[in-house]
Amino acid sequence: MTELSDLAALVVSRARPDEEVEAYVTRSRTTNVRAYGGEIESLSSAEPVGAGIRVVAGGKQGFAWAGTLDEDVLADTLDEARDNASFGQADRFAGVAHPDGVAPPPLDLVRAELLETPTKAKVELALDLERASLGRDERVTGVRVAMYSDSYGEVAVATTTGIEATTEAGLCYLYVSPLVEEDGDTQIGSGTTAARAPSDLDPERAVADGVGRAVRLLGAVKPPSRRVTVVLDPEVTAELLSILGGTLSGDAVLKGRSLFAGREEEAVAAGPVTLLSDPTDPGAFGAGHVDGEGLARRRVPLIEGGTLRGFLYDTASGRRAGRPSTGSASRTYSSTPGVGAPALTLTPGTRSQAELVAAVGDGVYVQEVSGLHSGVNPVSGDFSVGATGLAIRGGALAEPFREATIASTLQRILLDVVEVGADHEWLPGGAAGVTLVVRDISLGGA
Amino acid sequence: MLDPSLVRRVLDSALRTGGEFAEVFAEDARNATARLDDGRVEEVTSGRSRGAGIRVVDGETTGFAHTADLSERGLMAAAEAASAVARRGGGGTRMVAVSSVPEARPSAAVLPETIPKAIKVELLTRADAAARGEGSAIRQVTATYADSRRRILVANSDGLLATDDQIKTRFAVQAVASGDTGLQTGRESQGFSRGFEFFDDYDVEEAGRVAARRALTKLNARPAPSRTLPVVIKNGGGGVLFHEACGHGLEADLVGKRASVFAGRRGQTVASSLVTLVDDGTMGSEWGMYAIDDEGHAAARNVLIEDGVLTDYMYDFLRARSEGREVSTNGRRQSYRHLPMVRMTNTFLVNGTEDPDEIVRQTPHGVYVAQLGGGEVNTATGDFVFGMTEAYLIEDGAVTEPLRDANLIGNGPEVLTLIDVVGNDFAMGPPGTCGKDGQGVPVGDGQPTLRVRALTVGGTAA
Numbered sequence: 001m002t003e004l005s006d007l008a009a010l011v012v013s014r015a016r017p018d019e020e021v022e023a024y025v026t027r028s029r030t031t032n033v034r035a036y037g038g039e040i041e042s043l044s045s046a047e048p049v050g051a052g053i054r055v056v057a058g059g060k061q062g063f064a065w066a067g068t069l070d071e072d073v074l075a076d077t078l079d080e081a082r083d084n085a086s087f088g089q090a091d092r093f094a095g096v097a098h099p100d101g102v103a104p105p106p107l108d109l110v111r112a113e114l115l116e117t118p119t120k121a122k123v124e125l126a127l128d129l130e131r132a133s134l135g136r137d138e139r140v141t142g143v144r145v146a147m148y149s150d151s152y153g154e155v156a157v158a159t160t161t162g163i164e165a166t167t168e169a170g171l172c173y174l175y176v177s178p179l180v181e182e183d184g185d186t187q188i189g190s191g192t193t194a195a196r197a198p199s200d201l202d203p204e205r206a207v208a209d210g211v212g213r214a215v216r217l218l219g220a221v222k223p224p225s226r227r228v229t230v231v232l233d234p235e236v237t238a239e240l241l242s243i244l245g246g247t248l249s250g251d252a253v254l255k256g257r258s259l260f261a262g263r264e265e266e267a268v269a270a271g272p273v274t275l276l277s278d279p280t281d282p283g284a285f286g287a288g289h290v291d292g293e294g295l296a297r298r299r300v301p302l303i304e305g306g307t308l309r310g311f312l313y314d315t316a317s318g319r320r321a322g323r324p325s326t327g328s329a330s331r332t333y334s335s336t337p338g339v340g341a342p343a344l345t346l347t348p349g350t351r352s353q354a355e356l357v358a359a360v361g362d363g364v365y366v367q368e369v370s371g372l373h374s375g376v377n378p379v380s381g382d383f384s385v386g387a388t389g390l391a392i393r394g395g396a397l398a399e400p401f402r403e404a405t406i407a408s409t410l411q412r413i414l415l416d417v418v419e420v421g422a423d424h425e426w427l428p429g430g431a432a433g434v435t436l437v438v439r440d441i442s443l444g445g446a
Numbered sequence: 447m448l449d450p451s452l453v454r455r456v457l458d459s460a461l462r463t464g465g466e467f468a469e470v471f472a473e474d475a476r477n478a479t480a481r482l483d484d485g486r487v488e489e490v491t492s493g494r495s496r497g498a499g500i501r502v503v504d505g506e507t508t509g510f511a512h513t514a515d516l517s518e519r520g521l522m523a524a525a526e527a528a529s530a531v532a533r534r535g536g537g538g539t540r541m542v543a544v545s546s547v548p549e550a551r552p553s554a555a556v557l558p559e560t561i562p563k564a565i566k567v568e569l570l571t572r573a574d575a576a577a578r579g580e581g582s583a584i585r586q587v588t589a590t591y592a593d594s595r596r597r598i599l600v601a602n603s604d605g606l607l608a609t610d611d612q613i614k615t616r617f618a619v620q621a622v623a624s625g626d627t628g629l630q631t632g633r634e635s636q637g638f639s640r641g642f643e644f645f646d647d648y649d650v651e652e653a654g655r656v657a658a659r660r661a662l663t664k665l666n667a668r669p670a671p672s673r674t675l676p677v678v679i680k681n682g683g684g685g686v687l688f689h690e691a692c693g694h695g696l697e698a699d700l701v702g703k704r705a706s707v708f709a710g711r712r713g714q715t716v717a718s719s720l721v722t723l724v725d726d727g728t729m730g731s732e733w734g735m736y737a738i739d740d741e742g743h744a745a746a747r748n749v750l751i752e753d754g755v756l757t758d759y760m761y762d763f764l765r766a767r768s769e770g771r772e773v774s775t776n777g778r779r780q781s782y783r784h785l786p787m788v789r790m791t792n793t794f795l796v797n798g799t800e801d802p803d804e805i806v807r808q809t810p811h812g813v814y815v816a817q818l819g820g821g822e823v824n825t826a827t828g829d830f831v832f833g834m835t836e837a838y839l840i841e842d843g844a845v846t847e848p849l850r851d852a853n854l855i856g857n858g859p860e861v862l863t864l865i866d867v868v869g870n871d872f873a874m875g876p877p878g879t880c881g882k883d884g885q886g887v888p889v890g891d892g893q894p895t896l897r898v899r900a901l902t903v904g905g906t907a908a
Binding site for chain 2: 037041043044045046047048049061062063064065066067073077080083084087088089090091119141142144145179186187188222225255256257259334336370371373374375377379380382384385386388402403404405406407408409442444445446
């Protein structure tokens, strides 16, 4: 099998003198097992490949991709990208990355065990997950999904400007969503565990989370509308961070599409908020050696003690801003690079979730949110999502609620953060989870 | 795309370990996009994805493998991987008969690939200029053109062999306006299962102006209420309500796992008698239409709810097989790299009789939603949300001040019974992408103007 880096170099060697060319080629191996009713519901395996080729000539950018590594098709794809470039409009900041001398972080993201685990063992993990969930609580009536999934991916990036980078990573996870029923009320929960190798997965925890989170919502009713202090579950915080990541994109800022434009060095958040993007942390599932343009991943401080310190840049947005790339180009082979934040994390505080709930006294604990893509406008900052969770009464978790909304603006939420929990943990979505206390949120219900 | 004799050999091989059913899904997909941002055509792209997915079913178990290598060697390797789940033996002698490949008719009068890229790019610059012409408060405009062509071939061990040639064209404009209250966004998009003839009667400049006006209007918007109110939804602006409130809950895979509040309710009244809901894959050139679904069956029109009574669920091959019934032709997949599952096509509420203006006049106080964004549903509980991206207050029977973006939340089975007026002005909405278990497929939705007696509006105002 041809080395990916050789293929990338081959594409780049066909560049014409007056053009910049970037080749991004990838190969992966995936397995997905779903269990249902004590049997394998489906078993999928594949080795997908693909290549994306970017041509910049005279400041005009063209791109073409193909879901193959066939050399003849790659030659056609380069021609197609070149043709596409002739129809763009010139931008003096357009161009591929140049080597910047920053060394990729020394990360070992591939465990031999992941590649060596037989399919049979993966199937057992999925079957066990379903079985354990059904046996966990007598109120569990079924399991919608019990799944084992893994992937191992390799990427090579080469450019006419001298970038020659490779990165590889492996990941596996278990996901379960149990259905529970009591007195005619049905609830569904979800539990996940992710790791670099199957032996590091924690199925017991996925089952406990999945069943526990469903059971405690049984009997939930619509709460009265009011202003409350909310305690966000670590998973909800991680989803909130992912949205904030988009607003901290240098590209969005420069194009007037970010609520943080022109606010560097201003207090945009409460004191407890320190936010950074850290794909160099080996614990982060979004960790990586290089970004989508082949530049080293690096640690980027975004908000420190509530003060906005900077934004994330890829090569083009960095040039436009007169700043170096922060190694934040995110992409797949079928898309051009764009600014992304693969590993956002809040600096944890000192108190446990139980201590935070006790300190809040009266409010709501939000276990899950929905409609993030429909109810949050990252340009205006308007924030409104569906929420389920538990009331907080007398400093303890109390009765469950459902069919409610929580609303504010992203600007207000950051300023209204009261405290960050100590329970920091990297989650498979790319951001780190941690309990977050935010005051003055509109709870919409009856 | 594939020679029928090769397809037959691959199906034979896939059944060698004793599987009961095998299927080859081959796909050759191409797409082209052009995007204008910040006043410049930033990128013109094109892509090609070609490959096959092979499925083997044995009892309740499905094995699946896919490959980008359409040679006999590549397909045989995928067939072997997919068949590894069936280990009962006893296969191997079954001969699969498949007929010759019928010619698929492309769903386009003018193939987009025959149109020079310069003409596609020019649509973007015209939309940009028109949007910016709406005023200096318009600070940013993004315009996107996209076309795709997807040729598929489906063959299975029941002797089915079918092909389709699916062409789609789409255009979208997003504008950002800036004012004293900060930034606001407006969006307009349209798309059809048609070729470039779409632009014969679609005015891209008007699209730019509409997006700009939506953003400008919201600069003066007040925060949405935070409570339960009557909500009137404008025709063509809110079909997503039904997609989320009950569409997903009527998908037989979720029903079969009892992960839907609509399980066991066929034949029962589940909605107001004003509600007749249809899912129609044959519908004109709508975004969610096709000639065959991704399991090779001819598209169909299915009535899901008739006069408030739940008539049927939607089925794919596996669910229909386990219940011993016909498919409803709702088996779809994102690409050859995905397993098919039950999906909607074009889902819509049929026309009622009321004058839409009268519906507003008869609403003393509430919210008027002109455009909804996406949504999300928990099918197990029926709770769903959907976002309003253009909305106004209704005061004393008249549409008044604009509202900032917010989600609405409701419970599917409850909301369906709370629909108390349906207008006579049916319209389809903008093209959508429906996500389920990690797969996105194009879907359409539509409805006449209607009122829901009580929905929770998730704003921040009292």
